[in-house]
């Protein structure tokens with residue numbers, strides 16, 4: 001447990017006063033989720049106290065509540081209840097839930113993480129850049145303190161995962177874009193909400209099956225038309241529906257990538273070299289007998305397995321299982337603020353996703369500058385401009401940047 005200092009408290013007080021200004025000025029932007037009277041609402045206060053089991057009959061009631069409470073974070077239930085304000089799940093009486101997916105940049109291996117993330121072992125003090133390993137390479141300890149940041153590249157990679165997910169849901173599940181909307185969470189990624197009668201009654205186990213499908217968990221190419229034992233190798237056509245066609249398309253895409261693109265896609269060096277060295281032969285063999293026949297010409301069974309497994313990760317959507325399978329989940333309420341960044345949670349229709357730039361379009365505090373003492377921060381980019389890196393220095397920063405750093409406990413107002 002970390003001890004809260006007087007400085008932490010004054011930072012919280014400062015952020016709360018800024019959040020109050022935002023909510024008093026922009027409260028009309030907060031919209032009601034569909035069927036709002038069936039939803040449970042939950043909040044965190046700036047004292048980190050959870051306020052749960054709230055329900056509101058009208059958008060006016062919800063807006064008034066937020067203006068008075070000024071929460072650090074605001075949520076509503078993906079579930080619909082007969083009595084959303086009852087204190088136990090039994091009494092609430094679950095009536096169904098939207099299907100929610102969470103795509104987060106934490107687990108994506110973006111190369112920029114080596115520039116903005118670092119970790120330190122709390123036992124031996126070993127320091128490293130990028131994503132923290134699961135164990136300290138020096139002492140084997142598991143207590144690593146990570147300092148992780150978001151950037152345009154991380155959030156763009158997250159959006160690409162979301163687009164893959166949307167594509168699978170549309171093509172393989174027949175969900176239309178009118179039944180879905182995307183939400184920028186205000187921090188590390190996006191949520192996808194599917195609101196439709198067909199998904200509402202799904203159990204947690206059924207939702208787990210959907211996650212396994214979109215993440216290609218446990219997927220065996222043999223059951224999707226790839227006959228590994230045949231010579232020449234027989235496989236699905238790129239035009240096929242489902243994972244068969246998706247696998248074939250992935251093989252074509254991988255074979256056409258440059259060595260640099262293969263590296264960014266997480267393809268290991270040996271495999272990338274093999275693809276690079278054989279590119280001419282692969283393309284030549286395609287013309288004779290298609291992608292699968294060409295693979296067998298230069299890839300043994302082991303290499304083939306590695307290529308197929310890479311093709312799967314390449315096409316699968318990286319989705320957090322826990323969020324989708326939790327049918328009582330509280331999910332962030334659009335147009336409220338994220339307490340760890342001061343950025344807005346933004347909901348949008350699917351067709352707006354391509355043009356959406358989170359670190360430009362989710363800025364809530366657009367006016368004025370704030371004098372702050374910054375303790376430590378990498379270079380950050382907000383609103384189209386870059387700031388930092390900072391180390392123990394005073395700076396006059398645009399409100400959004402200063403509030404972002406204070407929310408992350410990396411700066412204090414002076």
Ligand SMILES: [Zn+2]
Pocket residue numbers: 121122123124125126136137138139140141
């Ligand atoms: Zn260590």
Ligand SMILES: [Zn+2]
Pocket residue numbers: 110112113116149150151152153154155
């Ligand atoms: Zn990044």
